[in-house]
Amino acid sequence: MTPIAGDDAFTLKRRRDGGGTPGLNGWGCANEYDVLTDVLLGKPDHLRHLSTSSLSRKYLREAPCDVAVAKEQHKELVAAYEHFGVSVHYHEPTPELPMQVYSRDSSFMTPYGAVITNMCNWWRRGENFAAIRTYQELGIPIYDMVTAGLFEGGDFNVIEDGVVLIGCGGERTTEEGALQVKDWFDKEGWETRLAFFDPYYVHIDLMVVMIAEKLAAVCLDCTPPDVVEWLKAKKIDIIDVPFPDTVTLGCNVMSLGRDRVIAPKHSRTLIEALKARGFEVADVDMSEISKTGGGIHCMAQALRRVPA
Numbered sequence: 349m350t351p352i353a354g355d356d357a358f359t360l361k362r363r364r365d366g367g368g369t370p371g372l373n374g375w376g377c378a379n380e381y382d383v384l385t386d387v388l389l390g391k392p393d394h395l396r397h398l399s400t401s402s403l404s405r406k407y408l409r410e411a412p413c414d415v416a417v418a419k420e421q422h423k424e425l426v427a428a429y430e431h432f433g434v435s436v437h438y439h440e441p442t443p444e445l446p447m448q449v450y451s452r453d454s455s456f457m458t459p460y461g462a463v464i465t466n467m468c469n470w471w472r473r474g475e476n477f478a479a480i481r482t483y484q485e486l487g488i489p490i491y492d493m494v495t496a497g498l499f500e501g502g503d504f505n506v507i508e509d510g511v512v513l514i515g516c517g518g519e520r521t522t523e524e525g526a527l528q529v530k531d532w533f534d535k536e537g538w539e540t541r542l543a544f545f546d547p548y549y550v551h552i553d554l555m556v557v558m559i560a561e562k563l564a565a566v567c568l569d570c571t572p573p574d575v576v577e578w579l580k581a582k583k584i585d586i587i588d589v590p591f592p593d594t595v596t597l598g599c600n601v602m603s604l605g606r607d608r609v610i611a612p613k614h615s616r617t618l619i620e621a622l623k624a625r626g627f628e629v630a631d632v633d634m635s636e637i638s639k640t641g642g643g644i645h646c647m648a649q650a651l652r653r654v655p656a
Contacts (some may be wrong), residue, residue: 356373358483358484358490361491361493362461363492363532367535367537368536369460370459372459375486375651376460376461378507380505381603384652385653386436387649388437388439388650389426389438389449389451390451391422394442394444395419397412398640398641401550404639404641418639421637422637429648432604432608437482439451439475439478440478442472447475449642452646453467453502456501460491461488461489464492494529497523497525499521501551502550502646503552505558508562508582509521509543512533513552514542514551515553516545517547517549518547520551530545553645555567555570556599563585564587565601567590568586569590570591587621590617593615597634597646598615599645600612601618602644606654609622609629609630610629612638613628613634614635617634
């Protein structure tokens with residue numbers, strides 16, 4: 349892993365307490381839809397199907413994940429990124445971290461550096477420490493680390509430059525953790541909004557994901573109405589993803605910028621709507637790996653996006 353030339357040096361805390369933290373020169377993401385050049389993934393080498401959410405528990409009861417098939421599906425996902433010219437970086441696989449494939453949970457990227465989160469499940473907290481090592485190896489500084497409560501990366505949802513929707517289901521992300529992150533970005537001059545929802549939905553990126561500037565995939569059946577109205581007030585066009593698709597991670601897609609998206613193969617309503625708008629969509633079969641509790645967006649931590 350080679351750091352991008354000219355990037356700021358690695359540090360464990362880059363955030364300025366009163367705000368005014370300067371943006372990075374190389375790494376970093378200002379939003380979820382600029383052109384993705386670099387992504388951080390976790391390899392499924394040690395993947396196990398554990399009880400991490402209502403969805404994963406349902407499949408554990410009824411149809412547990414075929415891990416061998418899940419690993420092949422992950423290879424297809426990696427191939428999609430490589431097809432679009434995205435540089436893929438990896439966490440070092442660790443036997444004690446069977447859920448490390450969900451690289452968005454242990455950290456999230458900002459224009460100022462990475463944030464190390466504080467995860468809910470005890471068997472996943474080691475992923476936070478492993479993420480610090482990964483960022484050190486890449487030469488990406490850490491903006492700060494969540495310490496006030498629980499927070500997972502899927503609940504930091506950048507809607508547009510300087511505007512973030514922070515999810516709080518009360519379980520995977522607690523109000524204390526959400527308020528700490530909110531305070532940091534309030535001081536940076538961002539518009540921050542908390543979205544409270546039932547923990548059944550795990551993270552806010554199960555319900556709301558930005559596809560392009562002023563375009564979002566949203567499940568209107570389960571997204572809090574005040575959040576939907578907030579999005580509409582920002583003139584964001586909404587593609588409604590049906591509830592049955594959403595609960596199987598059909599809304600959990602990854603924008604690559606320049607009207608390119610990686611989406612789960614079963615999310616036909618969304619895929620057809622995107623193609624009708626001229627998007628190039630790589631539809632990847634995630635049916636087995638997603639049984640373990642997450643989708644395409646959960647499996648990818650954007651490291652660097654640049655304007656088109």
